[in-house]
Amino acid sequence: MNAGNKKGRPRTHLFYDFVKITAALPGVVAFRPKYLYENEAAKKRIRGGALLIANHFGFFDPVYLQFAVWYRRMRQVCLQQFFDSRAGWLFRAVHCIPVDRDNIGMDSIREIVTSLKNGEVVGMYPEGHINTENEDIQTFKSGMVLMALQSGCPVIAIYMKPRKHWYERLVFAIGEPVDPHTVCGDRKGIAAIEQMTRVLKEKEESLKILASEGKT
Amino acid sequence: MKREEIREKLKQILFETDDRNADQVRDCSEDSDLRTDLGLSSVGMLYMVFSIEETFGVRFENVSMNDFKTLGDVVDYLENKTEEGKSK
Numbered sequence: 001m002n003a004g005n006k007k008g009r010p011r012t013h014l015f016y017d018f019v020k021i022t023a024a025l026p027g028v029v030a031f032r033p034k035y036l037y038e039n040e041a042a043k044k045r046i047r048g049g050a051l052l053i054a055n056h057f058g059f060f061d062p063v064y065l066q067f068a069v070w071y072r073r074m075r076q077v078c079l080q081q082f083f084d085s086r087a088g089w090l091f092r093a094v095h096c097i098p099v100d101r102d103n104i105g106m107d108s109i110r111e112i113v114t115s116l117k118n119g120e121v122v123g124m125y126p127e128g129h130i131n132t133e134n135e136d137i138q139t140f141k142s143g144m145v146l147m148a149l150q151s152g153c154p155v156i157a158i159y160m161k162p163r164k165h166w167y168e169r170l171v172f173a174i175g176e177p178v179d180p181h182t183v184c185g186d187r188k189g190i191a192a193i194e195q196m197t198r199v200l201k202e203k204e205e206s207l208k209i210l211a212s213e214g215k216t
Numbered sequence: 217m218k219r220e221e222i223r224e225k226l227k228q229i230l231f232e233t234d235d236r237n238a239d240q241v242r243d244c245s246e247d248s249d250l251r252t253d254l255g256l257s258s259v260g261m262l263y264m265v266f267s268i269e270e271t272f273g274v275r276f277e278n279v280s281m282n283d284f285k286t287l288g289d290v291v292d293y294l295e296n297k298t299e300e301g302k303s304k
Contacts, residue, residue: 102282103280103281103282104258104261104262104280104281105279106265106277106279107277107278109262142259143258143259146259146262146263146266150266188232189232189233189234189263190236190259190263191234191235191236193259
């Protein structure tokens with residue numbers, strides 16, 4: 001459960017929990033999160049390893065996404081350049097997993113798969129970049145499906161409705177867990193991965209509609 | 217394991233990874249570029265690596281996808297890995 005870091009030291013959650021607890025009340029007051037669910041299965045709390053995927057509309061999405069699964073610790077996948085910056089210590093302290101988009105390293109991928117296998121929740125943004133142009137969901141990159149297949153964990157799609165004004169509530173539309181092996185069936189290789197990616201993109205689109213309608 | 221054996225097993229893995237490139241894989245050589253000649257995407261590369269690890273029982277450590285440009289690069293890496301395994 002508590003895998004070590006690269007220096008072999010066990011990971012401590014002290015800083016992560018401190019940030020989470022101190023940010024909880026101000027966050028709830030400021031964002032007043034509202035949760036919408038695709039169906040009854042989506043309402044169940046996440047137990048064990050799960051890969052969360054969400055739309056990416058701003059720099060603070062990792063913070064918002066934590067409010068979607070406030071009851072679990074979450075590891076987020078972020079760009080290597082953030083780790084290399086002056087704020088790198090912060091990303092390390094909250095157990096982010098760095099990925100170099102231009103030159104993907106096997107160590108990063110293995111860390112994501114291992115975390116999922118160890119029962120952790122990992123958050124990813126399959127659009128691959130912050131979408132500042134419009135509210136349309138961009139094409140999904142399929143790497144997340146490979147990681148879900150390798151770990152055997154379900155994928156949970158979440159749509160976070162972008163807030164246009166500071167006083168608007170933060171709306172989450174949460175989908176039911178999707179088992180990649182069920183969707184892919186006997187298919188193997190890239191064909192299976194692309195099939196699952198299409199299913200998840202469609203799910204994210206339907207969650208967007210759910211969020212915009214705003215019905216619980 | 218002989219170099220030819222590694223290459224043939226790799227070809228099989230490439231077939232399974234993406235059968236849309238079956239013709240290119242059949243005619244490929246060690247100089248074939250994994251991305252441009254064999255049409256592998258970055259996810260395809262990762263899928264291939266996981267399949268190799270399963271088939272050959274090796275572990276890719278401290279490597280990134282840009283380290284492997286051609287099929288020959290992967291064969292070289294596996295040849296070294298299997299040699300390392302023998303000497304242990």
